[in-house]
Amino acid sequence: MSSSRSSVVEFLSFSCVLVQLFSLSSSRQFFWSVVLVCCSGLLFWSVVLVCCSRLFSVVESIVETGRRLIEAKKRVPHGQWLDAIELMPFSQQTVSRLTLIAKHPDISNYAHGRNLPPSWRTLSILAQLPPGEIPRRIEAGEITPELERRQAEEMAAIYQAAEQESLNRWSDAVDGLTAALAYAKDFTPPANLPENYVSITEFKSRLDTLHQIVNEWETE
8 A cells, every 4th residue: 555545544544433433432521532542543633633622512523524534535546435435434325424514514614513413414414404494493493402313304304395396396397398499390379369378479478578587597
């Protein structure tokens, strides 16, 4: 193993062991001390962590682990990330969840840390909520440190159902527009439209309205 890869593996192992150690530690106060013992080979990081042991909450520790994983992935050569994960005490799914937590703007905002549940599994579910939703639910008293995973799953399920409904409506709109475009290319409106049918003038008016609305949409 090359020295560069060895340093990456050390960094990964140190980063990934944090959350598992925390979940096994009955005392938050001694969490970083446990890390010191288990990662004694990484003297520099151990000293830093012990000095900061009282500055990190549980949620902050979880977020920091996710951030270290993100940083570690940048150090691994392209195509070797999955191989690197196999060297760590985490599964690929766990790594994905931790990085998802660290990337979420609300969870990674330390101002919200004291109001969030100290469980990386529960936090990974809350990370499925859109930005801004977590602060809103914290203010409403729906998200607290005592929030259970089942409750978080219910919140995520409600959002996912709403998101799916939005996607279904978008799909319906696209299908309707596609049908209208296909008609316009192949046909012309009947010369004599019955009164109970939309007139050509009304049809054009609706197209103009649609054009005005979509021009106001933000595009990526």
